[in-house]
Amino acid sequence: MKILIVEDEIGIYTFLKEGLEDEGYDTLVASDGATALKGYQEWQPDLILLDWMIPVIDGIDVCNRIREKDTTTPIIFLTARDTVEDTIKGLRAGANDYVKKPFSFEELLERIKIHFRNRQQDEILHLGNIEQNLTTYEVKQNGKEVKLTTREFDLLAYFIQHKGQICSREDIIKNVWGIDFQYDTGVIDVFMNALRKKFDMKQNGYIKTVRGVGFIASE
Structure with a gap:
């Protein structure tokens, strides 16, 4: 597996490169946003570790540009920007995860493994007229593709995968993001609103809100 490290602090990217290569990963380092985009296009990494505050093109813009063409490669922000607003902005840009500096290498490594495991599933899921292919990353509603x-x-x-079960906000954060968020789980609402708009799901659609608890998917 190939990991692109986008980081301009030599101490951090050296630490990450050595640690990840010891774990058997191939790595490529980019110390600015322009080099990161070039490395992504030419090297086609399996996962990206992305700092926010990098020269030339910042991390948010790098993430947005990659997501214009690629919605499947996992992107993990690794940054000192640590407010709730920063985290939401990073996730809205298309990141899969958000790790705040200083960080534990062991925790970061586990998150990387979780994202790789999520990509290795082979299954087609259904929810009403929605079909989701976990292998090709295609999603359709009534046969029409939904991005x-x-x-x-x-x-x-x-x-x-949990149809008929009440999914608490805490469980969603833990299992979908792969971590225990230390702040308001209201970030989930940002993504729920986006999902409902894309599938034209109202409050009484396939995924319903269970007030004070979380959500439940049913047909």
């Missing part, structure tokens, strides 16, 4: 971001895709899959 989702990576996080929206993962969130939809989690709901379908």
Whole structure:
């Protein structure tokens, strides 16, 4: 597996490169946004570790540009920007995960493994007239393709895999994001609103809100 490290601090990217290569991953380092985009296009990494505050083109813009063409490659922000607003902005840009500096390498490694495992599933899921292919990353409603971001895709899959069960906000954060968020789980609402708009799901659609608890998917 190939991991693109986008980081301009030599101490951090050296630490990451050595640690990940010790774990058997191939790595490529880019110290600015323009080099990161070139490396992504030419090297086609399996996962991207992306700092926000990098020269030339910032991390948010890099993430947005990649997501214009690629909704499947996992992107993990690795940044000192640590407010709730920053995290939501990063996730809205299409990132799969958001790790705040300083970080534990062991925790980061586990998150990387989770994202790789999520990509290795082979299954077609159904929810009413929605069909989701976990292998090709295609999603259709009534036979018509629906474009989702990576996080929206993962969130939809989690709901379908737990049809008929109430999914608490805490469980969603833990299982979809792969971490325990230390702030308001209201970030989920951002993605729920996007999903409902893309599938034209109203409050009484396939994924219903269970007030004070979370959500439930049913047909």
